[in-house]
Structure formats: structure tokens, C-alpha cells
Amino acid sequence: MLQASEIQTRFTHLQQTISEASRMCHADSALPKDLMTWMDELDKECKSATKAMSSKDEDRIRQCVDDLERIGDRAERACQQAGGLDTKIKDAVTSMHSELSDLKRQLH
Numbered sequence: 001m002l003q004a005s006e007i008q009t010r011f012t013h014l015q016q017t018i019s020e021a022s023r024m025c026h027a028d029s030a031l032p033k034d035l036m037t038w039m040d041e042l043d044k045e046c047k048s049a050t051k052a053m054s055s056k057d058e059d060r061i062r063q064c065v066d067d068l069e070r071i072g073d074r075a076e077r078a079c080q081q082a083g084g085l086d087t088k089i090k091d092a093v094t095s096m097h098s099e100l101s102d103l104k105r106q107l108h
Contacts, residue, residue: 002106004056010106011053014068014099018046021092028089032082035093038075042096045071062107065100072100 002010025031025039049064076097079090 007061007107008053010099010103011049014096014103015046015050017092017096017099018042018068021089021096024086024089024092028086031085031089032078035075035078035082038071038078039093042068042071042075065104065107069097069100069104072097 022039022043025036045064045068049068052060052064055061076093079085079093
């Protein structure tokens with residue numbers, strides 16, 4: 001398992017990545033509703049995960065990252081199924097999902 005300080009650093013960066021992807025999605029009025037729903041869900045889950053990250057409870061932290069990654073999977077799937085999405089949005093969602101998956105792998 002990663003050290004607590006490394007987990008916190010990675011999570012802070014992940015929060016910024018999720019926030020940036022969400023901001024980009026909200027700026028596109030033509031974005032498919034399901035993708036927007038998953039991005040909003042990620043935003044909400046990320047905010048609640050902040051408490052778990054500061055708890056130092058490894059099981060709770062792992063569970064939060066697992067939940068975030070599961071929602072990220074759905075967002076990425078919705079992104080892939082959507083036609084005509086801006087490349088920057090696709091890249092932002094894919095990058096966010098990659099970070100989530102990588103952190104999940106390192107925590108297990």
C-alpha cells in the first residue's frame with residue numbers, strides 16, 4: 001500500500017483532474033445526459049471521499065477509490081458511446097479514468 005502522504009498527494013491531484021473533467025463537461029450544452037450524470041456523481045463522491053482520505057483508515061480509503069473508479073468506468077463508457085464529443089472532453093474523461101484505475105491498482 002502507498003504511504004499516507006503519497007495517497008493524499010495522489011488523491012488531491014485526482015480531485016483536480018475530476019473537477020477539470022467535470023467543468024469541461026458542464027461547459028458543453030450538447031453533452032449526453034448519461035455522461036453528465038456520471039460526472040456529477042463523480043463530483044459528489046469525490047467530495048465525500050475527502051473525509052475518508054483524512055481518516056487514515058486504509059479499508060475505507062480503498063473502498064472510496066473503488067467506488068470512484070466504478071463511477072469513472074461508467075463515465076468513460078458513456079463517453080465512448082457518445083458520438084461527436086469534443087476531443088478535449090474525451091481526453092479529460094479518459095485521463096481521469098486512467099488516474100482512478102492506476103490509484104486503485106496501487107491500493108490493492
